[in-house]
Amino acid sequence: MSKQESGRRPLILVCNDDGINAPGIAALAAAMDALGEVYVVAPATEQSAVGHAITVRDPVRAYPWPFAVPSGEVPAYAVSGTPADCVKLAVNQLLPRRPDLVVSGINRGPNTAVNVIYSGTVSAATEAAILGIDAIAFSLCNWEARDYSAAAHYARRIARTVLAHGLPPGILLNVNIPDLPLEEIKGIAITRQARSRWEESFAERRDPYNQPYYWLTGRFVNLDDGDDTDLEAVAQGYVSITPLQHDLTAHAYRAMLSQWNWHDAPASNGHERPSGDAPAQHARTREAGESHG
Numbered sequence: 486m487s488k489q490e491s492g493r494r495p496l497i498l499v500c501n502d503d504g505i506n507a508p509g510i511a512a513l514a515a516a517m518d519a520l521g522e523v524y525v526v527a528p529a530t531e532q533s534a535v536g537h538a539i540t541v542r543d544p545v546r547a548y549p550w551p552f553a554v555p556s557g558e559v560p561a562y563a564v565s566g567t568p569a570d571c572v573k574l575a576v577n578q579l580l581p582r583r584p585d586l587v588v589s590g591i592n593r594g595p596n597t598a599v600n601v602i603y604s605g606t607v608s609a610a611t612e613a614a615i616l617g618i619d620a621i622a623f624s625l626c627n628w629e630a631r632d633y634s635a636a637a638h639y640a641r642r643i644a645r646t647v648l649a650h651g652l653p654p655g656i657l658l659n660v661n662i663p664d665l666p667l668e669e670i671k672g673i674a675i676t677r678q679a680r681s682r683w684e685e686s687f688a689e690r691r692d693p694y695n696q697p698y699y700w701l702t703g704r705f706v707n708l709d710d711g712d713d714t715d716l717e718a719v720a721q722g723y724v725s726i727t728p729l730q731h732d733l734t735a736h737a738y739r740a741m742l743s744q745w746n747w748h749d750a751p752a753s754n755g756h757e758r759p760s761g762d763a764p765a766q767h768a769r770t771r772e773a774g775e776s777h778g
Contacts, residue, residue, distance in 0.1 A: 495521035495585035495648055498575050498613075502568045502592065502605025504531045505550055505561065509591035512633035513623060516641040517588060518554035520648060524584070525552050525561035526575040528605075532567050533594075537608040540566040545574055568609035576616055587613035588644055590623030590660075591636045597626070597661050597715040598679040601729065607659055611731050614657040619647055621657065626719050627664035635667040639724050643673075655732065661715055661725040674723040679714035 497517045501510040505527040517523050529548065545566040552561030562579055564571045572587060589609035596604040606622050613620035621644060625636040639662055647658065659678075663670060687699040711717065718725035 496580065496582060497521040497523050497644070498572070498580065498584040498587045499523060499525045499527070500568055500571045500575070500587065500589045500609040501527050502532045502535065502589070502609065504528050505552070505563045507593065509593055509625065509630075509633055512637040513588055513591045513640055514552065514559065515554045516637040517644060518556050519641065520645055521585065523554055523559045524575065524580055525550070525559060526564060526571045526579055528568060528571060529563035529565055532605045534603045535567050535605045535608070536603050537569050537611060538567045539569050539573065545570050547574060547579060568605040569612040572609050572612040572616070576618070584618055586644060586648055587618050587620040588623065588640065589620070591633055591640060592622070592624035593630050594624065594628040595626040595661050595719065596622060596624040596659060597719060597725070601659060601678055607729070610657045610659070611729070614655055615731055617654065619652045621647060621660060623660045623662065625662050625664055630664055635665065635670060636662040638667055639670070639673075643726065655730050657729050659715070659727045659729050661719050663719045663722055663724070665722060669722060670724060671722045672724070674718040674725055676715045676718045676725045676727050677711070677713055678727055678729070679711070679716040
Protein backbone atom coordinates (compact mmCIF):
# COMPACT_ATOMS: atom_id res chain seq x y z
CA MET A 486 0.00 0.00 0.00
CA SER A 487 1.44 3.40 -0.93
CA LYS A 488 1.64 6.28 1.54
CA GLN A 489 -1.10 8.06 -0.37
CA GLU A 490 -3.40 5.02 -0.25
CA SER A 491 -2.97 4.64 3.51
CA GLY A 492 -4.86 7.90 4.07
CA ARG A 493 -2.06 9.31 6.21
CA ARG A 494 0.18 12.15 5.12
CA PRO A 495 3.80 11.05 4.73
CA LEU A 496 6.13 12.11 7.51
CA ILE A 497 9.14 13.86 5.98
CA LEU A 498 12.30 14.49 7.98
CA VAL A 499 14.34 17.47 6.77
CA CYS A 500 18.04 17.69 7.63
CA ASN A 501 21.20 19.35 6.27
CA ASP A 502 24.85 20.07 7.04
CA ASP A 503 24.84 23.87 6.63
CA GLY A 504 23.01 24.31 9.93
CA ILE A 505 19.41 24.88 10.93
CA ASN A 506 19.55 28.60 10.06
CA ALA A 507 20.79 28.06 6.50
CA PRO A 508 18.57 29.39 3.70
CA GLY A 509 18.75 26.06 1.87
CA ILE A 510 17.00 24.10 4.61
CA ALA A 511 14.27 26.74 4.83
CA ALA A 512 13.68 26.35 1.09
CA LEU A 513 13.67 22.55 1.31
CA ALA A 514 11.26 22.40 4.26
CA ALA A 515 8.91 24.81 2.47
CA ALA A 516 9.04 22.61 -0.63
CA MET A 517 8.19 19.50 1.42
CA ASP A 518 5.26 21.24 3.15
CA ALA A 519 2.98 20.48 0.21
CA LEU A 520 3.88 16.78 0.28
CA GLY A 521 3.58 15.71 3.89
CA GLU A 522 4.02 16.30 7.59
CA VAL A 523 7.37 18.05 8.01
CA TYR A 524 9.81 17.69 10.90
CA VAL A 525 13.16 19.52 10.87
CA VAL A 526 16.14 18.09 12.76
CA ALA A 527 19.41 19.74 11.77
CA PRO A 528 22.80 20.71 13.20
CA ALA A 529 22.85 23.78 15.39
CA THR A 530 26.01 24.96 13.61
CA GLU A 531 27.51 24.36 10.18
CA GLN A 532 28.82 20.82 9.72
CA SER A 533 29.99 20.94 6.12
CA ALA A 534 32.51 18.29 5.03
CA VAL A 535 32.19 16.21 8.20
CA GLY A 536 31.27 13.17 6.11
CA HIS A 537 29.55 10.37 7.99
CA ALA A 538 31.01 11.25 11.39
CA ILE A 539 28.92 10.41 14.46
CA THR A 540 29.27 11.57 18.04
CA VAL A 541 30.27 8.79 20.45
CA ARG A 542 32.38 10.45 23.18
CA ASP A 543 30.14 13.41 24.02
CA PRO A 544 26.42 13.80 24.68
CA VAL A 545 24.22 14.89 21.82
CA ARG A 546 21.78 17.64 22.72
CA ALA A 547 18.64 18.70 20.88
CA TYR A 548 16.95 22.05 21.40
CA PRO A 549 13.45 22.97 20.17
CA TRP A 550 13.80 25.59 17.45
CA PRO A 551 11.30 27.98 15.85
CA PHE A 552 10.77 26.95 12.25
CA ALA A 553 8.02 27.99 9.86
CA VAL A 554 6.87 26.67 6.49
CA PRO A 555 4.02 28.04 4.34
CA SER A 556 1.38 26.15 6.36
CA GLY A 557 2.72 27.43 9.68
CA GLU A 558 5.13 26.36 12.41
CA VAL A 559 6.52 22.82 12.27
CA PRO A 560 8.35 20.82 14.94
CA ALA A 561 12.08 21.49 14.70
CA TYR A 562 15.21 20.73 16.71
CA ALA A 563 18.73 22.13 16.58
CA VAL A 564 21.18 19.34 17.39
CA SER A 565 24.69 19.67 18.80
CA GLY A 566 26.05 16.87 16.60
CA THR A 567 26.63 15.95 12.97
CA PRO A 568 24.13 15.39 10.14
CA ALA A 569 24.29 11.62 10.70
CA ASP A 570 23.66 12.23 14.42
CA CYS A 571 20.57 14.26 13.49
CA VAL A 572 19.05 11.41 11.50
CA LYS A 573 19.87 8.80 14.15
CA LEU A 574 18.44 10.93 16.95
CA ALA A 575 15.35 11.94 14.99
CA VAL A 576 14.43 8.40 13.97
CA ASN A 577 15.12 6.84 17.35
CA GLN A 578 13.96 9.57 19.72
CA LEU A 579 12.45 12.78 18.40
CA LEU A 580 9.88 11.80 15.76
CA PRO A 581 6.40 10.50 16.60
CA ARG A 582 6.82 7.66 14.10
CA ARG A 583 9.25 6.37 11.52
CA PRO A 584 9.62 8.83 8.63
CA ASP A 585 8.48 7.91 5.15
CA LEU A 586 11.20 10.05 3.58
CA VAL A 587 14.37 11.83 4.66
CA VAL A 588 15.53 14.81 2.61
CA SER A 589 18.85 16.57 3.20
CA GLY A 590 19.89 20.01 1.97
CA ILE A 591 19.49 22.13 0.02
CA ASN A 592 23.28 22.29 0.28
CA ARG A 593 25.10 25.44 -0.76
CA GLY A 594 27.64 24.13 -3.27
CA PRO A 595 27.89 20.96 -5.35
CA ASN A 596 28.12 17.44 -4.01
CA THR A 597 29.29 15.85 -7.22
CA ALA A 598 32.08 13.35 -7.94
CA VAL A 599 34.47 12.70 -5.01
CA ASN A 600 32.78 15.40 -2.91
CA VAL A 601 30.12 12.79 -2.12
CA ILE A 602 32.63 11.12 0.23
CA TYR A 603 33.15 14.25 2.33
CA SER A 604 29.61 15.59 2.28
CA GLY A 605 27.58 15.85 5.46
CA THR A 606 24.52 16.50 3.30
CA VAL A 607 24.90 13.18 1.51
CA SER A 608 25.80 11.42 4.77
CA ALA A 609 22.51 12.41 6.38
CA ALA A 610 20.69 10.75 3.48
CA THR A 611 23.07 7.78 3.61
CA GLU A 612 22.29 7.26 7.30
CA ALA A 613 18.60 7.16 6.47
CA ALA A 614 19.25 4.56 3.76
CA ILE A 615 21.21 2.47 6.26
CA LEU A 616 18.16 2.62 8.53
CA GLY A 617 15.96 1.43 5.66
CA ILE A 618 14.30 4.78 4.94
CA ASP A 619 13.98 6.37 1.49
CA ALA A 620 16.32 9.36 1.29
CA ILE A 621 17.42 12.14 -1.04
CA ALA A 622 20.31 14.61 -0.79
CA PHE A 623 19.88 17.94 -2.61
CA SER A 624 22.64 20.39 -3.53
CA LEU A 625 22.62 23.68 -5.42
CA CYS A 626 25.83 23.90 -7.45
CA ASN A 627 27.09 27.32 -6.47
CA TRP A 628 29.09 28.11 -3.32
CA GLU A 629 27.65 31.64 -3.40
CA ALA A 630 24.06 30.55 -4.03
CA ARG A 631 21.38 33.07 -3.10
CA ASP A 632 18.22 31.98 -4.94
CA TYR A 633 16.93 28.51 -4.00
CA SER A 634 13.60 28.72 -5.79
CA ALA A 635 14.52 26.56 -8.81
CA ALA A 636 16.26 24.03 -6.58
CA ALA A 637 13.19 23.87 -4.32
CA HIS A 638 10.96 23.31 -7.35
CA TYR A 639 12.98 20.28 -8.41
CA ALA A 640 13.29 19.05 -4.82
CA ARG A 641 9.50 18.96 -4.55
CA ARG A 642 9.12 17.22 -7.91
CA ILE A 643 11.75 14.57 -7.15
CA ALA A 644 10.51 13.94 -3.60
CA ARG A 645 6.94 13.53 -4.86
CA THR A 646 8.13 10.91 -7.36
CA VAL A 647 10.09 9.00 -4.72
CA LEU A 648 7.11 9.01 -2.37
CA ALA A 649 4.98 7.57 -5.17
CA HIS A 650 7.41 4.83 -6.25
CA GLY A 651 9.74 4.16 -3.31
CA LEU A 652 13.43 3.31 -3.60
CA PRO A 653 15.14 -0.10 -3.52
CA PRO A 654 16.60 -1.08 -0.12
CA GLY A 655 19.93 0.59 0.57
CA ILE A 656 19.65 3.09 -2.28
CA LEU A 657 19.58 6.87 -1.87
CA LEU A 658 19.48 9.63 -4.47
CA ASN A 659 22.12 12.33 -4.75
CA VAL A 660 20.65 15.32 -6.58
CA ASN A 661 22.74 18.21 -7.89
CA ILE A 662 20.93 21.21 -9.33
CA PRO A 663 22.59 23.82 -11.57
CA ASP A 664 22.35 27.39 -10.30
CA LEU A 665 20.16 28.62 -13.14
CA PRO A 666 16.73 30.23 -13.42
CA LEU A 667 14.01 27.59 -13.54
CA GLU A 668 13.23 28.23 -17.21
CA GLU A 669 16.89 27.66 -18.16
CA ILE A 670 17.22 24.24 -16.56
CA LYS A 671 16.95 21.67 -19.34
CA GLY A 672 15.46 18.83 -17.31
CA ILE A 673 16.59 15.80 -15.31
CA ALA A 674 19.45 13.43 -16.16
CA ILE A 675 20.12 10.10 -14.43
CA THR A 676 23.86 10.03 -13.94
CA ARG A 677 26.81 8.30 -12.36
CA GLN A 678 29.35 9.75 -9.95
CA ALA A 679 32.30 11.20 -11.88
CA ARG A 680 35.84 10.10 -11.11
CA SER A 681 37.79 12.96 -9.60
CA ARG A 682 40.17 13.96 -6.85
CA TRP A 683 41.46 16.96 -4.99
CA GLU A 684 45.12 17.95 -5.38
CA GLU A 685 45.71 19.39 -1.94
CA SER A 686 48.32 21.21 0.07
CA PHE A 687 48.50 22.93 3.44
CA ALA A 688 49.43 26.59 3.78
CA GLU A 689 51.49 27.18 6.91
CA ARG A 690 50.59 30.28 8.89
CA ARG A 691 51.48 31.72 12.30
CA ASP A 692 49.20 32.57 15.18
CA PRO A 693 49.69 35.63 17.46
CA TYR A 694 52.05 33.50 19.60
CA ASN A 695 54.15 32.66 16.52
CA GLN A 696 53.05 29.04 16.62
CA PRO A 697 52.45 27.36 13.25
CA TYR A 698 49.03 26.23 12.07
CA TYR A 699 47.92 24.85 8.73
CA TRP A 700 45.10 25.77 6.35
CA LEU A 701 43.92 23.23 3.79
CA THR A 702 43.92 24.42 0.18
CA GLY A 703 43.40 22.47 -2.99
CA ARG A 704 42.40 22.22 -6.62
CA PHE A 705 39.58 20.03 -7.87
CA VAL A 706 40.58 17.72 -10.72
CA ASN A 707 38.00 16.03 -12.95
CA LEU A 708 39.37 12.67 -14.13
CA ASP A 709 36.29 11.72 -16.13
CA ASP A 710 35.27 12.87 -19.60
CA GLY A 711 32.12 10.74 -19.74
CA ASP A 712 28.91 12.37 -20.91
CA ASP A 713 26.81 10.48 -18.33
CA THR A 714 28.40 11.88 -15.15
CA ASP A 715 26.98 14.19 -12.52
CA LEU A 716 29.59 16.83 -13.38
CA GLU A 717 28.72 16.82 -17.07
CA ALA A 718 24.96 16.91 -16.50
CA VAL A 719 25.20 19.98 -14.27
CA ALA A 720 27.62 21.67 -16.68
CA GLN A 721 25.08 21.14 -19.49
CA GLY A 722 22.25 22.64 -17.44
CA TYR A 723 20.53 19.45 -16.25
CA VAL A 724 19.52 18.37 -12.75
CA SER A 725 21.68 15.34 -11.97
CA ILE A 726 20.18 12.39 -10.09
CA THR A 727 22.75 9.78 -9.07
CA PRO A 728 21.68 6.63 -7.23
CA LEU A 729 24.14 5.85 -4.43
CA GLN A 730 24.59 2.96 -2.00
CA HIS A 731 26.48 2.60 1.25
CA ASP A 732 27.86 -0.81 0.22
CA LEU A 733 31.40 0.16 -0.86
CA THR A 734 32.38 -3.31 -1.99
CA ALA A 735 34.03 -3.35 -5.44
CA HIS A 736 31.98 -6.37 -6.49
CA ALA A 737 33.43 -6.52 -10.01
CA TYR A 738 36.91 -7.29 -8.61
CA ARG A 739 36.04 -10.03 -6.15
CA ALA A 740 36.42 -12.73 -8.80
CA MET A 741 39.82 -11.38 -9.88
CA LEU A 742 41.15 -11.22 -6.32
CA SER A 743 39.93 -14.74 -5.60
CA GLN A 744 42.33 -15.99 -8.31
CA TRP A 745 45.40 -14.52 -6.64
CA ASN A 746 47.72 -16.73 -4.59
CA TRP A 747 47.29 -15.19 -1.15
CA HIS A 748 49.25 -17.91 0.70
CA ASP A 749 52.66 -17.82 -0.97
CA ALA A 750 53.05 -14.12 -1.77
CA PRO A 751 56.19 -12.74 -0.05
CA ALA A 752 55.74 -10.02 2.54
CA SER A 753 56.83 -6.61 1.31
CA ASN A 754 59.29 -6.10 4.19
CA GLY A 755 61.15 -9.36 3.48
CA HIS A 756 59.88 -11.15 6.58
CA GLU A 757 57.68 -14.22 6.50
CA ARG A 758 54.08 -13.70 7.50
CA PRO A 759 52.58 -16.07 10.09
CA SER A 760 51.29 -19.24 8.51
CA GLY A 761 47.88 -20.83 8.86
CA ASP A 762 45.03 -18.82 10.33
CA ALA A 763 47.07 -16.46 12.48
CA PRO A 764 45.57 -13.25 11.02
CA ALA A 765 42.06 -14.63 11.38
CA GLN A 766 42.82 -15.76 14.93
CA HIS A 767 44.16 -12.28 15.75
CA ALA A 768 40.97 -10.73 14.38
CA ARG A 769 38.82 -13.06 16.48
CA THR A 770 40.88 -12.25 19.60
CA ARG A 771 40.52 -8.53 19.06
CA GLU A 772 36.79 -8.83 18.41
CA ALA A 773 36.34 -10.73 21.64
CA GLY A 774 38.53 -8.49 23.81
CA GLU A 775 38.35 -4.96 22.41
CA SER A 776 35.74 -2.48 21.37
CA HIS A 777 36.12 -0.67 18.06
CA GLY A 778 36.20 3.04 17.54
